[in-house]
Amino acid sequence: MRTSIATVCISGSLEEKMRAAAEVGFDGVEIFEQDLMTSPLSPEQVVDLARELGITLDLYQPFRDLEGVSEEVFAENLYRLEEKFRLMQRLDMDLILICSNVGTATDWNDDVAIDQLGRAADLGAKYGIRLAYEALAWGRYVNTYEHAWSLVEQADRPNLGVCLDSFHILSRRSDPSAFSTIPAEKIFFLQLADAPEMMMDLLSWSRHYRNFPGEGSFDLVNFMVELTRAGYTGPVSLEIFNDVFRQTDVVRTTRDALRSLVWLADATCAALPAAGIDPQSEANTMALEALEPVAAPTGWDYAEIKAEETEEIATLLTQLGFTDRGMHRTKDVRLFASGDARIVLNELPLGVSGSVIAGLGFQLPDPKTSADRARHLQIPPAHRANRADEMVLRGVLAPDGTEVFFAPEQNGSAPGWLTEFGDPEQPVGEHELVTGLDHVNLAQPWQHFDEAILFYTAALGLGTQPPAEVPSPQGLVRSQVMRTEDGTIRLPLNMVPQVLDVAPTHNQGTERVPTGSHDQMRRSAYPQHLAFATDDIVSLARNAAAAGLRFLPVPDNYYEDLQARFRLDEKFMDTLREHHLLYDRDDEGEFLHFYTRTIGTVFFEVVERRTGYNGYGAPNAPVRMAAQYAIERY
Ligand SMILES: O=C(O)c1ccc(O)c(O)c1
Numbered sequence: 001m002r003t004s005i006a007t008v009c010i011s012g013s014l015e016e017k018m019r020a021a022a023e024v025g026f027d028g029v030e031i032f033e034q035d036l037m038t039s040p041l042s043p044e045q046v047v048d049l050a051r052e053l054g055i056t057l058d059l060y061q062p063f064r065d066l067e068g069v070s071e072e073v074f075a076e077n078l079y080r081l082e083e084k085f086r087l088m089q090r091l092d093m094d095l096i097l098i099c100s101n102v103g104t105a106t107d108w109n110d111d112v113a114i115d116q117l118g119r120a121a122d123l124g125a126k127y128g129i130r131l132a133y134e135a136l137a138w139g140r141y142v143n144t145y146e147h148a149w150s151l152v153e154q155a156d157r158p159n160l161g162v163c164l165d166s167f168h169i170l171s172r173r174s175d176p177s178a179f180s181t182i183p184a185e186k187i188f189f190l191q192l193a194d195a196p197e198m199m200m201d202l203l204s205w206s207r208h209y210r211n212f213p214g215e216g217s218f219d220l221v222n223f224m225v226e227l228t229r230a231g232y233t234g235p236v237s238l239e240i241f242n243d244v245f246r247q248t249d250v251v252r253t254t255r256d257a258l259r260s261l262v263w264l265a266d267a268t269c270a271a272l273p274a275a276g277i278d279p280q281s282e283a284n285t286m287a288l289e290a291l292e293p294v295a296a297p298t299g300w301d302y303a304e305i306k307a308e309e310t311e312e313i314a315t316l317l318t319q320l321g322f323t324d325r326g327m328h329r330t331k332d333v334r335l336f337a338s339g340d341a342r343i344v345l346n347e348l349p350l351g352v353s354g355s356v357i358a359g360l361g362f363q364l365p366d367p368k369t370s371a372d373r374a375r376h377l378q379i380p381p382a383h384r385a386n387r388a389d390e391m392v393l394r395g396v397l398a399p400d401g402t403e404v405f406f407a408p409e410q411n412g413s414a415p416g417w418l419t420e421f422g423d424p425e426q427p428v429g430e431h432e433l434v435t436g437l438d439h440v441n442l443a444q445p446w447q448h449f450d451e452a453i454l455f456y457t458a459a460l461g462l463g464t465q466p467p468a469e470v471p472s473p474q475g476l477v478r479s480q481v482m483r484t485e486d487g488t489i490r491l492p493l494n495m496v497p498q499v500l501d502v503a504p505t506h507n508q509g510t511e512r513v514p515t516g517s518h519d520q521m522r523r524s525a526y527p528q529h530l531a532f533a534t535d536d537i538v539s540l541a542r543n544a545a546a547a548g549l550r551f552l553p554v555p556d557n558y559y560e561d562l563q564a565r566f567r568l569d570e571k572f573m574d575t576l577r578e579h580h581l582l583y584d585r586d587d588e589g590e591f592l593h594f595y596t597r598t599i600g601t602v603f604f605e606v607v608e609r610r611t612g613y614n615g616y617g618a619p620n621a622p623v624r625m626a627a628q629y630a631i632e633r634y
C-alpha cells in the first residue's frame with residue numbers, strides 16, 4: 001500500500017508537516033495550496049526537502065470553480081489554471097485536484113462543463129499534468145461521483161480522470177458499488193476520511209468533523225473493497241479536515257493517521273475474500289497488507305490503581321467485600337481480589353498526590369500476537385520491571401497514558417501471577433459478593449478522544465456503541481462505549497474538556513516510573529471508575545454499610561422521578577432508597593447500581609444486571625455527576 005496524507009490534516013508549517021509525514025512512515029503527501037502559499041520555502045526547496053525526506057508529492061490541491069461557467073469567466077479560469085501548472089512544474093508534480101464548481105456556475109449545462117474540462121485537460125497536457133475531477137458533496141451542480149465520472153468520460157481526455165473522496169461519497173449515502181463501472185486507469189486519486197454521524201449541512205460536517213478511518217461511522221472497509229474491485233492502483237491518501245487534529249502535536253497526530261490506514265488495510269484484507277478477491281493475489285490492487293490476526297479479549301486480568309494514599313482505597317475495597325491478598329513478593333504493590341475482580345494497588349511516587357486508574361490487564365487468546373500487532377500499529381510500548389521468575393506481560397500506552405497489558409486468557413481460572421502475591425493458599429473471604437469487573441470508565445482528554453477510539457478498535461478489536469451525551473454540572477460529557485461483542489469487556493470512554501493534555505511517554509529506565517501523564521490526569525481532577533459486578537447488590541450494599549462504606553448520596557427528587565417513570569412498588573422503592581441504589585430498566589432486564597465516594601480521582605460502582613440488561617444506567621449518570629460535584633464543592 002502506498003500511503004499519503006494531505007498537509008491540511010495536521011498542524012505546523014509545511015516543512016513540519018512534511019517532516020512528520022516522513023518520520024512516521026508515509027510514502028507521500030498531498031500539497032494543500034494554503035500550506036504552500038504560507039510557506040517561506042520556494043517550490044524548489046520543497047522538492048529538495050521531499051527528496052531529502054524520501055517522500056513523494058502526490059497531489060496539488062485544490063483548484064476551485066473551474067467548469068460550467070461563461071466563456072468570459074472560463075478564460076480567467078484557464079489563466080489561473082496555467083499559473084498553477086507552471087507552479088506544479090517547479091514542484092515537479094503532475095497531478096492536480098479539480099473540485100466541482102460550488103459558486104460561479106449559474107446557468108448549468110453538462111455539455112459546457114464537458115467542453116471546458118476537456119480544454120483544461122488539453123492545457124494540462126502541454127505541461128505533462130493530469131487533472132483529477134472531484135465531486136464535492138455540496139457542489140452546486142456536480143455533487144456525486146457518478147456525475148463527475150459521466151462528465152470526465154464524455155470529455156474523454158487521457159489526462160483527465162476522477163478523484164474519489166470517501167467523505168463526499170459516503171456523506172451523501174452514495175453507493176460505492178458503481179466504482180467498478182469506472183475504468184481503473186480513470187480513477188486518478190483516492191482520498192479517505194471517516195466521520196461521525198451528524199445531522200448538519202455537508203460543508204460544515206466536512207470542514208470540521210472528518211476524522212481518521214476507524215474513528216467515525218462510515219463503512220470504509222466496504223469502500224476499499226469496492227475500490228479494489230474497480231482495480232484502483234494509486235496511493236491511499238488521507239484528507240481530513242478536523243478542528244482538533246489541526247491543533248494537536250503534529251508527529252503524534254500523523255502517527256495516528258498512519259495507524260488508521262494500517263488498521264483499515266488489515267480490515268479490508270479480511271473482507272476481500274467475501275468479495276471473491278484473494279488478498280494474496282494481484283487482484284489486491286492497492287497491495288493492502290493484513291496484520292497478525294488477533295481475537296478480542298476474553299476477560300479482565302486486573303486493574304491497577306496508583307494512589308498517594310493506598311490505605312483509603314484499600315479500606316473502600318475491603319468494605320465492598322474484597323479480600324486483601326497481600327503484598328507482591330518483590331514489588332511494593334498489594335492485591336485485592338473478589339471473584340474475578342483483581343485490583344492491584346500501587347503507590348504514587350513521593351510528591352504526587354491523588355489516585356488514578358493507571359493500568360488495565362486484558363486477557364487474550366494470544367497475547368504475544370496482540371503485542372506484535374500493537375507494535376506494527378506504532379503504539380508506544382509500556383515498560384515494566386520484571387524479575388526473571390515473574391510473569392512477563394507486554395503492554396502499551398493508551399492515548400490517555402493508561403498502561404494496557406496483554407495477558408494470557410484463563411477461561412475462568414485464576415491467573416498464574418496471583419501466586420506472586422501474599423499467601424496463595426489464603427481462603428476466599430466470606431464477603432466476596434463482587435464476582436468480577438463489569439466495566440471500566442476512563443476519562444479521556446478531549447483532544448485524544450478519536451485517537452482513543454481507534455486505539456481500542458485497532459489494538460484490542462473492541463467495537464463502538466452509539467455515542468451518548470451526559471449533562472453534568474461542569475459541562476456536557478460525551479460518552480462512547482467500547483466493548484467486545486459478547487459484552488465481556490465494556491469500556492465507556494468519557495470525553496471531558498477539563499482534562500489536560502496527556503501525551504503517552506516512553507519510560508526509558510527499567511523501573512516502572514509513573515509518567516508525568518498520570519500526574520496531569522490527577523490534576524485534572526476528573527473522576528474515573530471501576531464498576532464491579534454482583535448477583536446480589538442488596539446484600540452487598542448491606543454488608544458494605546455495616547462495614548462503614550460511605551455511599552454516594554442520591555437525592556429524593558431522583559426517587560420521585562423514578563417512581564413516576566417505572567411505577568415501582570413501595571417496598572422495592574424503600575429498598576432502593578435505603579441502600580442508595582439507582583435503577584434502570586430496558587427491554588432486556590433491570591439494572592441496580594450504587595457508587596462510592598471518590599478518592600483522589602477514583603471511585604467505584606457496584607452493578608447488578610438482572611436478566612440481560614445491556615446498558616450502563618445512562619439516565620442515572622447526571623444524578624451521579626451532580627452528587628459528586630456537590631460533594632467536591634462542600
Ligand atoms: O472543503 C473543501 O473545499 C475541499 C477541498 C478539497 C477537497 O479535496 C475536498 O474534499 C474538500
Ligand SMILES: [Mg+2]
Nearest residue numbers: 134165191239
Ligand atoms: Mg477531497
